[in-house]
Amino acid sequence: MPDPKRASSGPGAPGGGRHPRFRRLLDVADGLFDDVRVRAASDHVESGCAPCRDELASIIALRDRVADGPLEAPPRAALRRASRLFVAARVRAGVAVVQRVIATLVMDGRMAAAPALRSAGDGRRLLWTIGELELFATLSSGSRGALLRGQFLPADDEAPAPTGAVRLVRDGRVAVHAELDDDGEFAARCLMPGTYVIEGEVGDVAFASPPFVVDA
Numbered sequence: 638m639p640d641p642k643r644a645s646s647g648p649g650a651p652g653g654g655r656h657p658r659f660r661r662l663l664d665v666a667d668g669l670f671d672d673v674r675v676r677a678a679s680d681h682v683e684s685g686c687a688p689c690r691d692e693l694a695s696i697i698a699l700r701d702r703v704a705d706g707p708l709e710a711p712p713r714a715a716l717r718r719a720s721r722l723f724v725a726a727r728v729r730a731g732v733a734v735v736q737r738v739i740a741t742l743v744m745d746g747r748m749a750a751a752p753a754l755r756s757a758g759d760g761r762r763l764l765w766t767i768g769e770l771e772l773f774a775t776l777s778s779g780s781r782g783a784l785l786r787g788q789f790l791p792a793d794d795e796a797p798a799p800t801g802a803v804r805l806v807r808d809g810r811v812a813v814h815a816e817l818d819d820d821g822e823f824a825a826r827c828l829m830p831g832t833y834v835i836e837g838e839v840g841d842v843a844f845a846s847p848p849f850v851v852d853a
């Protein structure tokens with residue numbers, strides 16, 4: 638599976654420089670070259686970094702597939718449960734302490750269910766924005782349940798990684814509790830299929846994500 642770490646650190650391209658964030662590669666795919674950071678990301682890919690070139694290619698393949706037509710609908714029951722949980726999460730967010738925010742799902746690689754992408758070993762990628770933070774996650778399946786690896790990234794590329802803790806709540810119960818490491822990363826293993834919410838306190842923000850479904 639792709640390593641979320643690629644998004645912010647690592648040895649970099651032959652020409653030097655850090656790997657751009659996943660988010661910037663999305664912007665490269667969208668051609669948003671007015672932003673100097675997007676141009677830098679594009680230059681980085683052009684300089685010959687293979688992992689970033691592959692990442693960009695898979696983003697473009699995903700975009701093309703989305704543009705091609707209607708997506709497969711999720712199972713009806715999962716959808717109903719998800720919308721109930723979403724309402725519950727909004728209500729909790731509304732009554733909870735200061736600055737509890739609802740994360741916004743920017744991209745869900747669930748759409749990348751194309752056999753070609755799946756056989757390439759791609760995990761499902763998710764990207765949320767939470768206030769000034771971004772949460773990038775990959776979800777992959779294993780023999781003992783799904784593995785979710787996530788990384789919180791500050792809005793400013795040069796800022797230190799945020800600290801805090803998250804909980805994965807499955808069907809209303811805490812399934813996993815994880816502290817962020819020095820890189821703002823966490824891992825949640827052995828996730829059983831179900832409808833999950835990620836919530837927690839990171840930086841100075843308390844947040845909850847909209848529910849998302851983890852398949853078997």
Ligand SMILES: [Zn+2]
Binds near residue numbers: 655656687689
């Ligand atoms: Zn790179």
